[in-house]
Amino acid sequence: MYFKANILKALADPIRLDIIELFRAGEWCVCDIVPQIKVAQPLVSRHLKILKERGIVKSRKMGNRTYYSITDNRIYDILDALNEELLVSFSDAIAQYSNIHRLRGNLV
Known part of the structure; x- marks a missing residue:
């Protein structure tokens, strides 16, 4: 039950929902997400961390960038x-x- 509640809590934020919607198009790095949703980079990173902790988002390193995408x-x-x-x-x-x-x- 807590798992479901944590997923729903993660989805209960407009910025996180905007980020998730971007991932419909595939992988994104923070540097590309920031101009799309028009919030500061540290805030995007914080929201991505929450989404990753909840298992909604996964990441992979490529050079000096980290790319994020939907897990499921x-x-x-x-x-x-x-x-x-x-x-x-x-x-x-x-x-x-x-x-x-x-x-x-x-x-x-």
Whole structure:
């Protein structure tokens, strides 16, 4: 149970989610991640460390650079399912708002 909780905690940060989304395209080094997500290099490194400690990200050295990638692409199944659910919920909320707005308009 703690394993799942730790994974979910690691995913509960917008910067880490942005980093994970970048890895859909393959490996990245910190120097390439920084300009993409527009946060300081030490912060990117700290988030990568957390993702690596949780087993979400793996790394490999090549020369003086370290390249990071996703350990298991099934993480994207989880994120995609969450995105779909959020879109459905958001669409439902808009529909409810529209109905309320329409009903109020009819009352005036």
